[in-house]
Amino acid sequence: MHIRSAEFIQSATRPGNYPPEQGPEIAFAGRSNVGKSSLINNLVGRRKLVRTSRTPGRTQLLNFFRINDQFCMVDLPGYGFAKVPPEVKKAWGPMVHTYLAQRASLRGVVWLLDCRRVPNDEDLQLLDWLEELQIPTIPVITKIDKVKRSQRLKQLKPILATTGLPADAFSSFSALSGEGREDVWERIVEALGL
């Protein structure tokens, strides 16, 4: 994918302030610190399109980006950060579920899991919603550079066991080496129908 332009459009919490639907949309979801900002920035080749959060969980909004005047990327708020106030935590579920259920232009969700963490209740909640709402899902294992190639299958076992997904459902990605970038792009382009 050749990126000619990538611009931030706006942030939103509810449908009333989503930007108008313009072309297909792909969203990115995962727990705080999973490497979501790094993945998006790497995909679009802009180091700072999405601010990588030094304080995990700081971005508690839906952030809309327009790419090549052709499609949108939506950075969904990260979940699972312990220091987020309870009222913010409570808002996350309805905010994300409403977006997933109501956004007609949504074509798929890139769902990120850290290679070194066992998926927790919030991860699985999100997977349930994606399945219930029949939203095409692109599961991506992040930070794969942290695991030696020979250890990878073993490392993925708890993720496969908790999600019930087969190994070939996952793409592996590293923002450090760029490994997996083409694979993730291919799946996004297919989901967007480009």
Ligand code: GDP
């Ligand atoms: P977000 O909270 O999900 O947006 O996560 P960030 O993209 O801000 O990344 C969280 C932390 O993980 C940062 O310190 C990143 O430098 C680091 N990180 C992100 N992606 C990778 C990766 O592929 N490999 C390694 N080794 N570190 C990563």
